[in-house]
Amino acid sequence: MLTVLIPNSVSAEELGELRVSSKDFYVEGGELKEIYNVNKALLPPLDELIPWDAYLSNSLPSNTYDFPALETLEPIDYLALVFDVNGREMTAEQLYLHAPDADLYVFKTSPDDDGMIMQLSRDEMERYTPGAQRIYPAFGEKDIEVRYYKDHPIVDDQAKVQFVGYWEILGSTVSDNTGRRIVRTYTSSSGVDKTSALELAATVGVSVGLEVGPDWGKLRTELSLALSGAIGYSNTISEYDEVSTAHYFGLDVPNGIPYIGGVYQLKGEYLVKDPGPDLKIRLDFLNTYGDFPAKLKPDFYYDNDHYRQIQADYKEPEA
Numbered sequence: 001m002l003t004v005l006i007p008n009s010v011s012a013e014e015l016g017e018l019r020v021s022s023k024d025f026y027v028e029g030g031e032l033k034e035i036y037n038v039n040k041a042l043l044p045p046l047d048e049l050i051p052w053d054a055y056l057s058n059s060l061p062s063n064t065y066d067f068p069a070l071e072t073l074e075p076i077d078y079l080a081l082v083f084d085v086n087g088r089e090m091t092a093e094q095l096y097l098h099a100p101d102a103d104l105y106v107f108k109t110s111p112d113d114d115g116m117i118m119q120l121s122r123d124e125m126e127r128y129t130p131g132a133q134r135i136y137p138a139f140g141e142k143d144i145e146v147r148y149y150k151d152h153p154i155v156d157d158q159a160k161v162q163f164v165g166y167w168e169i170l171g172s173t174v175s176d177n178t179g180r181r182i183v184r185t186y187t188s189s190s191g192v193d194k195t196s197a198l199e200l201a202a203t204v205g206v207s208v209g210l211e212v213g214p215d216w217g218k219l220r221t222e223l224s225l226a227l228s229g230a231i232g233y234s235n236t237i238s239e240y241d242e243v244s245t246a247h248y249f250g251l252d253v254p255n256g257i258p259y260i261g262g263v264y265q266l267k268g269e270y271l272v273k274d275p276g277p278d279l280k281i282r283l284d285f286l287n288t289y290g291d292f293p294a295k296l297k298p299d300f301y302y303d304n305d306h307y308r309q310i311q312a313d314y315k316e317p318e319a
Contacts, residue, residue: 016056016314016315016316016317017315018050018052018053018054018055018312018313018314018315019312019313019315020047020048020050020310020311020312020313021310021311021313022046022047022309022310022311023308023309024038024306024307024308024309025306025307025308025309026305026306026307027190027241027243027245027305027307030241030243030245031245032245032246032247032307035306042069043069043165043266043306044064044067044068044069044165044166044167044266045064045067045069046064046167046264046308046310047310049061049064049067050310050312054260054312055258055259055260055314056314058174058260060169060172060260060262060310060312061169062168062169063166063167063168063169064167064168065166067166068164068165068166069163069164069165069166070162070163070164070165071162071163071165072160072161072162072163072273073160073161073162073163074150074157074159074160074161075150075155075159075160075161075204075205075272076161076204076205076206076207076226076227077149077150077205077206077207077226078103078104078148078149078150078152078155078205078207079147079148079155079159079205079272079275079279079296079297080106080145080146080147080148080202080205080296080297081099081102081145081146081147081148081279081282081283081295081296081297082143082144082145082146082294082295082296082297082298083095083098083099083143083144083145083146083290083292083293083294084292084293084294084295085143085144085292088292090144090292092125094291094292095125095144095146096125096126098286098290098291098292098294099146101122101148101152101154102122102125102146102147103121103122103147103149103152104119104120104121104122104146104147104149105119105120105121105122105125105144105145105146105147106118106119106144106145106146106147106202107144107145145202145297147202147205148279150205153278154276154278154279154282155276155279156276156277156278157276158274158276158277159272159274159275159276159279160272160273160274161203161204161205161270161271161272161273162270162271162272162273163268163270164268164269164271165266165267165268166266166267166268167264167265167266167308168264168265168267169262169263169264170186170188170262170263170264170265170307171184171186171262171263172260172261172262172263173249173260173261173262174258174259174260174261175249175250175258175259175260175261176258177256177258178256178258179250179256179257179258179259179313180250181248181249181250181251182248182249182250182261183246183247183249184246184247184249184261184263185244185245185246185247186244186245186247186263187242187243187244188242188243188245188265188303188307189240189241189243189303190238190240190241190243190265190303190304190305191237191238191239191240191241191303191305192237192238192239192240192302193239193240194219196240196300197219197220197223197237198219199297199300200223200237200300200302201219201223202297203270203271203272203298203299204226204227204270204300206222206223206226206227220237220238220239223237224236224237237302238304238305241305245307247261247263247309249261249309249311250311257313257314257315258313258314259311259312259313259314260311260312260314261309261310261311261312262309262310263307263309263310264307264308264309264310265303265304265306265307266304266306266308267301267302267303267304268301268302268304269299269300269301269302270299270300270302271299271300272297282294283295283296
C-alpha cells in the first residue's frame with residue numbers, strides 16, 4: 001500500500017536522481033499501438049506515484065488502488081434492480097406484484113449465454129396473462145431484471161453511477177548499471193464478451209436495443225459512445241482478447257544509466273454509488289416482505305485495453 005510519497009526528483013548530491021518517463025499503448029490485432037497526446041487528467045495517477053527509491057529497492061507499486069480516478073455521473077438512461085430467483089420458479093404474476101411500477105422487465109428465455117433476451121414494458125406486463133405459465137423457468141441462479149428510467153419518480157436526483165479507475169502492474173524489470181536494453185513479454189486479457197457487455201450496460205444504465213444482442217460490433221459501439229460521452233475516452237469498450245506482447249526498455253537511455261521498468265494495465269469498476277433514498281426504501285421493503293430478494297445491479301469490473309509502460313532512470317549521487 002502506498003502511504004508516504006517522496007518526490008520523483010530528489011537531491012542529486014545526497015540521494016541520486018530518479019526520472020520517470022512513460023508511454024501509453026493499446027492492443028490492436030495482437031500488437032501494441034502507441035497512444036499519442038494522452039490526456040492524463042482523464043486517467044488515474046501513476047507516474048507521480050513511483051517512489052524515489054524504486055530502482056534502489058527494485059520495487060514498483062503493484063497497483064494504484066489507493067489513488068483511483070473517480071468519475072461520477074447520473075444514471076445514463078435508467079437504474080436496474082435484479083431479483084435473485086436462485087433456481088426457483090418466478091411467474092409473470094409474481095414479478096409484476098414485486099415491481100408493478102417498473103418501466104421495463106428483462107429476462108432470458110433460455111439458460112444459454114446466447115439465449116434470447118425478452119423485454120416487456122409495463123403495459124405489456126399488465127396485459128400478460130400468467131395463469132400457471134412461468135415467465136422464467138428455473139434455469140439455476142439467474143436474475144430477472146427490472147428497470148426504472150431516469151424520469152421515474154423513484155429515481156431521484158441523488159442517484160449516481162460511478163467509474164473507479166486504477167492501474168495494476170503486469171510485470172517489472174530492472175537493468176544492470178549499464179542501462180542496457182531489455183525485452184520482456186507479458187500476457188494479459190482485456191475487454192468483454194457480448195454477455196458481459198450487456199451486464200455492463202445494465203450496471204451503468206445504457207439502453208441497447210434487442211437487435212444489437214447478436215451484433216457485437218454494434219453493441220460495443222453503442223456502449224462505448226454512451227460511456228465516452230458521460231465519463232471519458234478511457235472507458236472505450238473493446239471485445240475480449242488475450243494477448244502476449246513484447247515491451248522494450250532502455251531504448252531512450254544512454255549506456256551507463258540504470259533503470260527500473262514496468263508495464264501497467266488500466267482497470268476499473270463500474271457501480272451504482274447511490275441509488276437515492278426512494279429506491280433504498282423499495283429495496284428494504286422487497287427484501288423484508290418479498291418472496292424473492294432484490295438488489296441493485298452488481299458492480300462490474302473491467303480490464304481495459306489501455307496500457308502504460310513506465311521507465312524510471314536512476315542517476316547516482318555526484319561524487
